Amino acid sequence: MKVVVGNKLEEMDKQALDYALSGYTKVVIDLGTGDGRFVYGSAKQNRRTFFIGIDLLQKQMAVYANKCLREKILNALFAIGSVENLPQELANTADEVHIILPWGTLMQKIVQPKTEVVKRLGSILKVGGRLEILFGYHPDFEPSEAQRLNLAELDESYIRNTVLPTFEDGGFEVIRTLQLDKNALGNVQTTWSKKLAFGKKRPIYRFELTKRK
């Protein structure tokens, strides 16, 4: 897989990845990591856990990949990938996968999930591993994006009757779903959570799921 090291892109094979992960008690993947702030902050606070950020965009991830390089943070890695094209080296690797404030096709794949895509998402988790998704949008605030992606209107019944059954079909068990208000974003250590916490009022949903056997 291609990994972002400072401003450079390097190749990392499965053997090198296994070596990097050895000795850590837990592996956490942040899919759609953006600039990688969550990975950087979490890796500094939890030295026994290895954090991997994945995003489509090298340039965005270079922000915190550079900080990790400068500060010699060894338990953080940034890989190029997407929900459509996850690095195969990461199969059955994660104890936790986080998706925090997705946008674009990542949001679309969560709000209008297909069993095949949910299974692909589950493929990077170990059995019993945990998937946490924090998301929300409002067609009034993001009209063009909601329209471009043809996003359904979000409400409790749509989530209960359409979204969650697809995650169950795709191999997950739902632990809990919560509806939060934007103030809850204040505790989330990412760049977009900080931006949206100061923005307009919007419903935020949080799904917690585990990968079944």
Ligand SMILES: C[S@@+](CC[C@H](N)C(=O)[O-])C[C@H]1O[C@@H](n2cnc3c(N)ncnc32)[C@H](O)[C@@H]1O
């Ligand atoms: C609103 S940003 C949130 C970034 C970060 N999680 C945060 O909270 O600051 C959404 C991110 O999703 C990424 N993204 C969009 N489509 C994606 C896809 N199909 N697979 C993976 N990431 C995607 C974008 O590149 C962007 O970095």
